[in-house]
Amino acid sequence: MQQPVPIQQQKKLSTLGNLVTSYHMEISERLEGEIPVVTIKGDIDLESSPKLREFLKTKSSSKCAKLLLDFAGVSYIDSSGLATLIEYFQATQPFKGKLALSSLSPRVRNVFEIVRLEQIFSLHPDTNSALAALNS
Amino acid sequence: MSETKSTHALEVRGLVKKFGNRTVLNDISFNLKRGEILVIMGGSGCGKSTLLRHLIGVLKPNEGEIHVLGTDITKLDDDGLAKVRRRFAMMHQFGALLNSLTVGQNVALPLLESGNVSESIADLVVKLKLELVGLTGFEHLKPSEISGGMRKRVGMARALALDPELLFCDEPTSGLDPVMTAVIDQLTLDMVHKLGITAVVVTHDMTSAFRIANKMIMLFEGQIIAQGSPDEIRNNPDPRLQQFIKGEADGPIPLKLSRDDYIKRLLSVD
Ligand SMILES: Nc1ncnc2c1ncn2[C@@H]1O[C@H](COP(=O)(O)OP(=O)(O)O)[C@@H](O)[C@H]1O
Ligand SMILES: [Mg+2]
Numbered sequence: 279m280q281q282p283v284p285i286q287q288q289k290k291l292s293t294l295g296n297l298v299t300s301y302h303m304e305i306s307e308r309l310e311g312e313i314p315v316v317t318i319k320g321d322i323d324l325e326s327s328p329k330l331r332e333f334l335k336t337k338s339s340s341k342c343a344k345l346l347l348d349f350a351g352v353s354y355i356d357s358s359g360l361a362t363l364i365e366y367f368q369a370t371q372p373f374k375g376k377l378a379l380s381s382l383s384p385r386v387r388n389v390f391e392i393v394r395l396e397q398i399f400s401l402h403p404d405t406n407s408a409l410a411a412l413n414s
Numbered sequence: 415m416s417e418t419k420s421t422h423a424l425e426v427r428g429l430v431k432k433f434g435n436r437t438v439l440n441d442i443s444f445n446l447k448r449g450e451i452l453v454i455m456g457g458s459g460c461g462k463s464t465l466l467r468h469l470i471g472v473l474k475p476n477e478g479e480i481h482v483l484g485t486d487i488t489k490l491d492d493d494g495l496a497k498v499r500r501r502f503a504m505m506h507q508f509g510a511l512l513n514s515l516t517v518g519q520n521v522a523l524p525l526l527e528s529g530n531v532s533e534s535i536a537d538l539v540v541k542l543k544l545e546l547v548g549l550t551g552f553e554h555l556k557p558s559e560i561s562g563g564m565r566k567r568v569g570m571a572r573a574l575a576l577d578p579e580l581l582f583c584d585e586p587t588s589g590l591d592p593v594m595t596a597v598i599d600q601l602t603l604d605m606v607h608k609l610g611i612t613a614v615v616v617t618h619d620m621t622s623a624f625r626i627a628n629k630m631i632m633l634f635e636g637q638i639i640a641q642g643s644p645d646e647i648r649n650n651p652d653p654r655l656q657q658f659i660k661g662e663a664d665g666p667i668p669l670k671l672s673r674d675d676y677i678k679r680l681l682s683v684d
Contacts, residue, residue, distance in 0.1 A: 324530050324576070331535070356577040358531055361538035388608040393542045 302326075304351075305333055313344045313412055315405065319351030322359035331362045338369035343376065344412045348405055350381035355389055367398065376400075380408035420484035423448045423580050423612035424469065429478035431464060431636075438464050440636045442478070446629060448579075451606055451613045453623045455658065456633035462616045463507065465633070466584055469614065470504050471495045483580060500528075503578035505569050507585045511557040517544070517568050518553030524575045543571040547601060563594040570601065581605065583615045587622050599625050620659055624648075632658065 303326035304319040314337075322330060337345055347363075367377060378400045382390070390396050402408035424446040431439040439461050446452045454462050467473045468480055471487045479486050485498050503524075511520045518540045525536040544550050547567035557565055566586060573581060583602070587595040599622050605611050617623050623630065623644075630647045632640040632655050640650045647655065 324528060327535075328530070328532075357539045357542050357575070358525075358535055360542060361535045364538050365534065385610060392604060392608050393545050 303329060305330065310346070310405075310409055311413075313346055313409060314342065315346045315348055315409075317348045317351060321354040322352060322362075323354065323356045324358050327356070327358045327362045330359065331365070334362065334366040335369075338366055338375070341373045341375065342370075343373075345375065345377050346405065346408050346412060347377070347379045348381055348408075349379055349383075349386060352386055353383070355386055360389065360393070360395060363399065364395075376412050378402055378408040378412050380405045420481070421447060422481065423450075423483060424452070424614070425479070425481035426469075427479040427481075429465075429468060429475045429480060431461075431468065431473065431475050438636050439468070439475070442638055444631055444638065444641055446612065446614065448612050449606060449610050450628040451602065451615060451626050452629045452631065453627035454614065454616045454631050454633060455618060455620075455623055457618070457658065460633045461636045462633055463584055466504070466582055466614070466616060470502065470582055471499065500576070501578060502580035502582065503573040503576065505566075505573040505581065505583040505586055507588070511565055511568055511572075513557050515556075516553060517549070517555050517557065517560070520557070520568060521553075521571045521575055524572060528576060539575060540571075543574055544568075546574065547571045548597065563590045563597075566590065566594075566598065567601075570598065574605070579611055581611055581613045583613065585616055585618070587617060587619055592621075595619060595622050596625075598622075602626050 302320045303322060305316060306319075307314055307316050309315070316333075318330070320326065363379075369375075370377060380402045381404055382401060387396070387401065390399065390401065400408070400411055402411060422445050424444070426445075427443050429439055429442040430437065442465065444452075454465065456462050464473065468475055469482065471480075471482070471490070474488060478488070480488050482498055483501055485494075487495060487498055490498065511517075512523075515523070518537070521540045521543050522536045525531045525539055526533070531539070540553060541550070544553060547570050549564060549567055549571065552560065552564070552568075557568065560568070570583075570586065573583075581602075586602070587598050590598065602613055602615065603626055606613055613626075615623075615626065627644050630641065630644060631638055632647065632652075634654055640647060640652055640655050642650070648659070650656075
């Protein structure tokens with residue numbers, strides 16, 4: 279079922295209204311058995327989250343059964359990033375896709391917890407425990 | 415998330431503001447570290463809101479420097495200011511909600527104005543922000559259909575919509591009962607301690623001030639008469655300061671509104 283997946287690399291200047299903000303977010307993917315492990319690096323913010331959204335849409339439209347997002351390299355996530363993850367979570371409900379997140383820094387984890395999203399998402403300390411949860 | 419990594423969120427040097435020949439702010443200087451809460455206190459008309467309006471770049475001083483998140487905003491043109499503004503937000507004294515819009519539309523406004531957010535993402539962010547302020551499920555009501563305390567919280571949700579690094583609040587708890595005041599205070603503390611943002615809060619509620627402040631500034635007739643940690647302020651012998659602290663707080667839970675709030679309530683046609 280697994281499609282060859284685009285690897286996205288974002289490193290550019292984006293223009294937002296009359297302000298220019300530099301940002302850097304990279305998404306890369308590998309397979310652990312049949313589970314795509316997606317490594318995100320950098321800041322997930324207003325400028326970069328549309329790229330993550332595009333990427334996750336390819337996953338939901340291919341009815342990705344299990345997905346692991348490795349957050350070890352994520353230094354910051356804003357609310358548009360959280361919303362993007364919730365949107366993917368909603369999209370997986372009809373086909374019962376599983377999603378796990380691993381290795382969130384304490385600061386990033388706080389962003390989830392302050393709006394009680396740890397009750398929706400499956401958050402794990404490392405990729406191994408996340409993979410185990412997806413395989414269970 | 416930011417290009418300028420100064421350890422100070424704010425550095426104000428020798429700020430002077432005159433309206434006509436009246437000096438409303440006189441030689442204001444202070445620093446605020448990132449991740450701290452500054453409380454600005456002082457009686458009505460002493461210049462608190464005017465100071466805030468300088469910090470957000472709405473007013474330009476006659477003299478002095480105002481460094482916000484590492485940039486002297488007094489030297490910026492409109493484009494430069496817009497770039498810094500993207501990183502902070504202001505919760506206005508009276509909420510300043512648009513009555514023709516729903517609660518949800520009010521909170522979504524800054525997101526949609528930023529031009530980078532699709533409507534479905536904005537809808538989800540609105541839900542997250544309303545959850546943050548304890549108003550989950552209220553998005554379809556109009557401001558006129560909710561209480562004053564709820565409107566304040568909607569104003570807070572809107573200020574937080576774009577995840578500012580620095581949050582300015584002008585009297586966020588005035589007119590609120592002690593329970594609702596504690597709710598807003600806890601929210602401010604959570605934003606700072608859990609998310610690492612920096613906050614500047616104008617208040618004349620002393621219970622609230624001492625509950626949240628890392629640093630306090632007392633303004634009197636446009637001048638800073640004291641600044642320091644809450645302990646330093648509590649122990650400062652200046653009678654103007656002591657009168658303000660003792661005169662406004664009735665112990666841990668004020669049984670009466672402050673005089674200003676009482677009059678405001680008595681006379682408001684709300
Ligand atoms: N735009 C203005 N033009 C002239 N005087 C002003 C203006 N804004 C404020 N003031 C005056 O400056 C003083 C400080 O006002 P303000 O900052 O609103 O006080 P506070 O917020 O501490 O109650 C008041 O005397 C007020 O009348
Ligand atoms: Mg004022």
